[in-house]
Amino acid sequence: MPKINGNEIRPGNVLEHNDGLWAAVKVEHVKPGKGGAFAQVEMKNLRNGSKLNERFRSADKVERVRLEQKDMQFLYETDGMLVFMDTETYDQVELPADILGDRRPFLQDGMTIVVEFYESEALNATLPQKVTCQVTETEPVVKGQTAANSFKPAILDNGVKVMVPPFIAQDEMIVVNTETMEYSERA
Template sequence: MPKINGNEIRPGNVLEHNGGLWAAVKVDHVKPGKGGAFAQVEMRNLRNGSKLNERFRSADKVERVRLEQKDQQFLYQEGENLIFMDTETYEQIQLPAEILGERRPFLQDGMTITVEFHESEALNASLPQKVTCRVVETEPVVKGQTAANSFKPAVLDNGVKVMVPPFVGQDEDIVINTESMEYAERA
């Protein structure tokens, strides 16, 4: 595995540190008036989700880990586990439902997601950036209500509550951004 200097750490890098695998969430480069420059790195443990703040000087060497990304197709849920199939080898794997966190309701039958592996251990899973959902409950459309920043609450077919523009009505399909969990556009 390649070693990088402490000042080369970027958000999204996966590092091997203190015997664990950590994802760099936030990186601030600090140049104090006295002493050498350093990178203040906020990291999240990929195995248990704990957080850690660490300082790395430019002379510090850190082990950077490359994760293997594979596309997996969602088949079904079995108890607390989600069953996925590798789209190339047709091999099935079982992952805990909490690997998706709060984005779990947006997982739909047959959806292809990207799973990141480190030596055959699944560490992270990400949904497509945009997912189409149906509005099942919202206030009726009011004519003439065109204020720039007016949004109204809506409940989607997966039970998630989001804010939508006033022109979106019930039983309409909308596109949700899964990263921000907000309304993106009409479907």
């Protein structure tokens, strides 16, 4: 595996550190008045979810890990575990439901998502960037309300609240960006 310098760490990099696999969540480069510069890295353990703040100087060498990505289909949820299936080999993989965090409501039956593996161990799952949802509840359309940047609250079929433009009506299908959890466009 390639070793990188401490100042080359970027958010999203997966590092092998302290006998564990860690994802860099936030990286801040600090240049103090006295002493050498360093990278302050907030990391999250991919196996147990614990967090760690670590300083890396540019001379420090860190092991960067490449994760294999596979498209897998979501089957069902059981006892707090999400079950995914490889569409080519039909192998099934279980991941804890809290791995998706607050994006969990956007996971739909049969949805294809990307699961990241280290050797044969499933570590992480990411949803597609855009998901289509139905608006179940929102205020009615008001004629003449065309002011710039005016949004109204809407509740989607999965229970998530998002802000939508005034022209979106109830029972309409919209596309939501799962990274920002915001309205993107009409479906």
